[in-house]
Amino acid sequence: MAGPLLAIESISAGYLGRDVLRELSLEIDEGALVAIIGPNGHGKTTLLRAISGLLPLHGGRIALAGADIHRRRPDEIVAAGVVHVPQGDLLFPDMTVLENLQMGAYLPAAATKMGERLDEVFALLPKLAERRGQIASTLSGGERRMVGVGRGLMTGGRLLMLDEPSLGLAPIVIDQIYDVIVRLKASGRTILLVEESVARVVDKADRIHLLDNGRFVWQGAGSELMSRPEILATYLGG
Amino acid sequence: MSRSWRRDLAVGVVLLAIAVAVPLLFKTRYIVTQATLFFIWAIVVTQWNLVLGVGGIFSLAQMALFACGAYTAAMLGYYLAVPLWLGIPLGGGVTVLLSLLIGLACLRLRGPYVALLTLAIAQVIFIYIINDTDCFTNPPSGCMPLFGGVRGVTRFGELGFRELFGTRFYVANYYLTLLLLVLAVLFSIVIVRGPMGLAFQALRDNPGYAVSRGISRFKYQLWLFGLSAFFTGLAGAVYAANFRAIGPDVFSLTLLLFLLSMIVVGGLGTIWGPLLGAALLMLADEGMKELSDYRNIGLGAILAAFVILLPRGLVGALAGLRRGRLRRPGP
Amino acid sequence: MREVIVQIVASGLTIGAMYAVSTIGLSLVYGSLGMLNMAHGAILTFGGYIAYYIGTTLGLPPLLGGLAAVAVGALLGLAVYIVAAQPLLRSRSFETSIFIATIGVGTVLENVMLKLFGAYPLPQPLAVGGDLEIGGVHIPYQNILILAVSLLLMAAVALLLKRTRIGRAVRATAQNREAAQLMGVRVGTVYALVLALSGALAAISGIMISSLTTLSPTMGADPMLKAFIICVVAGLGNIYGAVVSALLLGLLEAIAQYVVGVRFGFATLLVLVIVVLIWRPYGLFGHRQVVRL
Numbered sequence: 101m102a103g104p105l106l107a108i109e110s111i112s113a114g115y116l117g118r119d120v121l122r123e124l125s126l127e128i129d130e131g132a133l134v135a136i137i138g139p140n141g142h143g144k145t146t147l148l149r150a151i152s153g154l155l156p157l158h159g160g161r162i163a164l165a166g167a168d169i170h171r172r173r174p175d176e177i178v179a180a181g182v183v184h185v186p187q188g189d190l191l192f193p194d195m196t197v198l199e200n201l202q203m204g205a206y207l208p209a210a211a212t213k214m215g216e217r218l219d220e221v222f223a224l225l226p227k228l229a230e231r232r233g234q235i236a237s238t239l240s241g242g243e244r245r246m247v248g249v250g251r252g253l254m255t256g257g258r259l260l261m262l263d264e265p266s267l268g269l270a271p272i273v274i275d276q277i278y279d280v281i282v283r284l285k286a287s288g289r290t291i292l293l294v295e296e297s298v299a300r301v302v303d304k305a306d307r308i309h310l311l312d313n314g315r316f317v318w319q320g321a322g323s324e325l326m327s328r329p330e331i332l333a334t335y336l337g338g
Numbered sequence: 339m340s341r342s343w344r345r346d347l348a349v350g351v352v353l354l355a356i357a358v359a360v361p362l363l364f365k366t367r368y369i370v371t372q373a374t375l376f377f378i379w380a381i382v383v384t385q386w387n388l389v390l391g392v393g394g395i396f397s398l399a400q401m402a403l404f405a406c407g408a409y410t411a412a413m414l415g416y417y418l419a420v421p422l423w424l425g426i427p428l429g430g431g432v433t434v435l436l437s438l439l440i441g442l443a444c445l446r447l448r449g450p451y452v453a454l455l456t457l458a459i460a461q462v463i464f465i466y467i468i469n470d471t472d473c474f475t476n477p478p479s480g481c482m483p484l485f486g487g488v489r490g491v492t493r494f495g496e497l498g499f500r501e502l503f504g505t506r507f508y509v510a511n512y513y514l515t516l517l518l519l520v521l522a523v524l525f526s527i528v529i530v531r532g533p534m535g536l537a538f539q540a541l542r543d544n545p546g547y548a549v550s551r552g553i554s555r556f557k558y559q560l561w562l563f564g565l566s567a568f569f570t571g572l573a574g575a576v577y578a579a580n581f582r583a584i585g586p587d588v589f590s591l592t593l594l595l596f597l598l599s600m601i602v603v604g605g606l607g608t609i610w611g612p613l614l615g616a617a618l619l620m621l622a623d624e625g626m627k628e629l630s631d632y633r634n635i636g637l638g639a640i641l642a643a644f645v646i647l648l649p650r651g652l653v654g655a656l657a658g659l660r661r662g663r664l665r666r667p668g669p
Numbered sequence: 670m671r672e673v674i675v676q677i678v679a680s681g682l683t684i685g686a687m688y689a690v691s692t693i694g695l696s697l698v699y700g701s702l703g704m705l706n707m708a709h710g711a712i713l714t715f716g717g718y719i720a721y722y723i724g725t726t727l728g729l730p731p732l733l734g735g736l737a738a739v740a741v742g743a744l745l746g747l748a749v750y751i752v753a754a755q756p757l758l759r760s761r762s763f764e765t766s767i768f769i770a771t772i773g774v775g776t777v778l779e780n781v782m783l784k785l786f787g788a789y790p791l792p793q794p795l796a797v798g799g800d801l802e803i804g805g806v807h808i809p810y811q812n813i814l815i816l817a818v819s820l821l822l823m824a825a826v827a828l829l830l831k832r833t834r835i836g837r838a839v840r841a842t843a844q845n846r847e848a849a850q851l852m853g854v855r856v857g858t859v860y861a862l863v864l865a866l867s868g869a870l871a872a873i874s875g876i877m878i879s880s881l882t883t884l885s886p887t888m889g890a891d892p893m894l895k896a897f898i899i900c901v902v903a904g905l906g907n908i909y910g911a912v913v914s915a916l917l918l919g920l921l922e923a924i925a926q927y928v929v930g931v932r933f934g935f936a937t938l939l940v941l942v943i944v945v946l947i948w949r950p951y952g953l954f955g956h957r958q959v960v961r962l
Binding site for chain 3: 152153154173174175178179183184186190191192193194195199202203204206207210211251255
């Protein structure tokens with residue numbers, strides 16, 4: 101396929117008249133794992149919400165495989181192939197684990213593959229199989245995260261976006277989650293990862309972008325970042 | 339800040355001059371008495387506008403408060419022979435007490451719940467009044483329930499204008515009501531442009547920040563609710579004094595709708611909006627007297643259309659246009 | 670004494686079941702959209718009048734009238750979505766604005782009916798006569814029919830919400846709108862569907878209510894207020910709670926009518942609601958805007 105899978109050109113977006121993202125550009129190639137790091141409140145979540153259509157743009161364009169998606173509704177963008185696993189999970193609290201996963205495969209294209217995808221998700225995340233009948237609001241933090249990721253996998257799609265998958269979890273659980281992410285990458289998935297923890301992504305991402313005050317101030321491979329301690333110190337507090 | 343004050347003052351002076359001149363120019367009684375009624379509704383809607391638009395309290399008890407003022411003055415006059423000059427301010431006072439009771443009950447609730455609760459309270463009072471058939475007293479004119487029942491309360495005294503002014507007594511009513519309206523509008527201006535207005539604006543736009551600065555929504559809302567109830571009760575008492583009667587028909591939902599439409603058409607949260615809305619709707623009502631069948635249909639349609647298409651009302655839309663021209667083109 | 674109790678229970682359950690049907694729609698609408706549909710009462714009444722028009726005025730089979738009423742109710746619900754809800758969804762004060770807008774729409778509908786059919790109460794043709802005798806107690810067949818239809822409808826709605834794809838989408842939208850969008854749910858469609866369903870249910874309950882009393886243009890205000898009361902007491906958005914509360918309310922109303930007489934029954938109810946709301950600001954069972962099943 102010629103050209104990047106996701107092309108973001110000079111986008112601006114924000115809340116209440118204030119722009120959080122300022123003329124941001126980004127390209128993601130198919131099969132790559134791209135990580136966005138940076139201090140909190142500087143636009144990482146806003147970027148993902150702008151891509152998935154939850155937040156309208158004030159300028160610029162976003163294209164998936166060459167086709168514009170930035171003026172479409174969120175549900176159309178999902179149908180086009182962008183899957184957003186949001187920060188804080190946003191599970192359906194009064195539905196069971198199974199029902200949450202079933203909702204992941206709501207789109208007709210995904211619904212036809214419901215059975216096989218459920219098997220795949222349960223194979224990747226066996227804890228979910230155990231707790232499939234449990235109501236989502238009664239799950240632990242780690243279990244909720246797994247349901248969120250599993251739900252995103254049920255949708256399929258061409259681009260998987262994960263917003264801070266390690267947030268608020270114990271290291272052991274984070275290991276499990278990242279295990280899944282690594283396996284997904286190995287199977288050829290295109291992944292856009294937003295993370296606060298640099299250490300987790302440094303050796304896994306093909307490319308890392310540093311987002312500060314709504315702009316990318318640095319990008320490169322993980323190994324390059326580790327050899328630039330001054331960047332780590334300035335933006336990420338060491 | 340002073341620019342808006344000056345503009346408000348200018349508008350107010352012009353309107354006041356026109357209002358003062360009306361009875362001198364128009365000699366027909368009907369026009370003057372209708373204008374007096376307009377003043378009364380204008381007082382009610384400016385106060386209701388403060389509660390709804392500034393305070394963000396979705397109260398539907400406005401007419402219950404109006405009735406409270408009216409019934410208090412009327413019953414004090416009827417049962418205790420209290421002169422109306424005393425009864426009217428007392429009516430205002432009692433209404434404040436009632437509003438504080440209602441406020442304490444309601445103000446912990448959110449939006450639509452407040453609406454339901456205040457509506458329920460108003461309806462309970464209404465149902466009680468019309469269903470109370472026990473005769474509290476038994477004058478020669480017939481059984482008189484405590485609150486007058488369906489027929490209402492009459493013969494509770496007069497303002498004395500007939501003795502003083504003879505056949506043109508209604509002009510005195512006109513000026514008295516106008517005076518009250520001026521006070522009510524001044525109060526409205528002080529609230530909207532003053533610190534309370536700013537506090538409510540902060541609560542609306544940025545509740546977290548406002549609370550962190552010590553602005554207690556509950557306390558401010560209660561104050562506003564109580565203060566605006568005073569004028570509403572006064573308006574009710576003056577209404578009763580004007581017509582020398584008060585009955586449960588003021589609880590009518592159609593009337594509530596009519597008044598709500600005035601606010602919506604004129605502009606919720608603005609100072610002059612309710613007045614404009616009141617004037618327009620009363621004129622429209624006059625003009626549509628022939629088509630009384632379609633009155634309510636028209637009213638409902640106007641209400642829905644304005645809320646959907648012109649939510650800021652006429653005054654709000656005008657203000658928006660003005661601000662739009664001044665604003666620099668943004669990203 | 671036993672006969673009186675059976676009579677009260679039968680009457681109360683019937684009334685409660687009728688209220689439950691109209692309340693489910695209202696509760697769904699609030700749970701998904703966060704709006705109190707003040708046009709509900711007018712749509713309810715309209716359903717009754719359509720059945721009358723088809724059954725009596727046109728002389729067609731009453732059952733056809735019933736089906737037509739359902740269709741018209743659904744269309745009216747859809748109209749409320751298109752005309753009022755959709756344009757207002759993006760505004761900041763959505764809850765207040767839609768409340769007022771639907772009051773306007775309801776007023777228009779009510780007065781249109783007044784103009785078309787007059788204020789004089791009319792009999793509902795979709796009714797059966799006669800009663801069943803059980804151990805000395807007479808229970809009207811109409812009550813049994815209403816109870817049966819109501820239970821059927823409630824079961825159907827429960828099935829729709831729990832087992833179908835679109836039902837899951839409705840519940841998902843009510844529990845977390847953004848997440849539902851991220852699953853590919855077109856929330857506009859969900860809203861339209863919920864309002865249409867609510868309209869259809871309102872129309873049916875309008876037929877049922879008017880079959881026990883009479884048909885008049887303002888008959889919808891009372892049931893609508895009661896539906897709101899039930900929703901509020903149960904916690905807005907709580908479906909099972911609403912059904913249970915509706916049945917309780919029906920029984921309460923039957924008892925109150927027997928004890929206090931019809932006049933003060935409603936006022937007592939309102940006072941009860943006022944007390945409940947002051948004590949529990951989010952309703953007896955609810956504490957979240959969520960459609961629970």
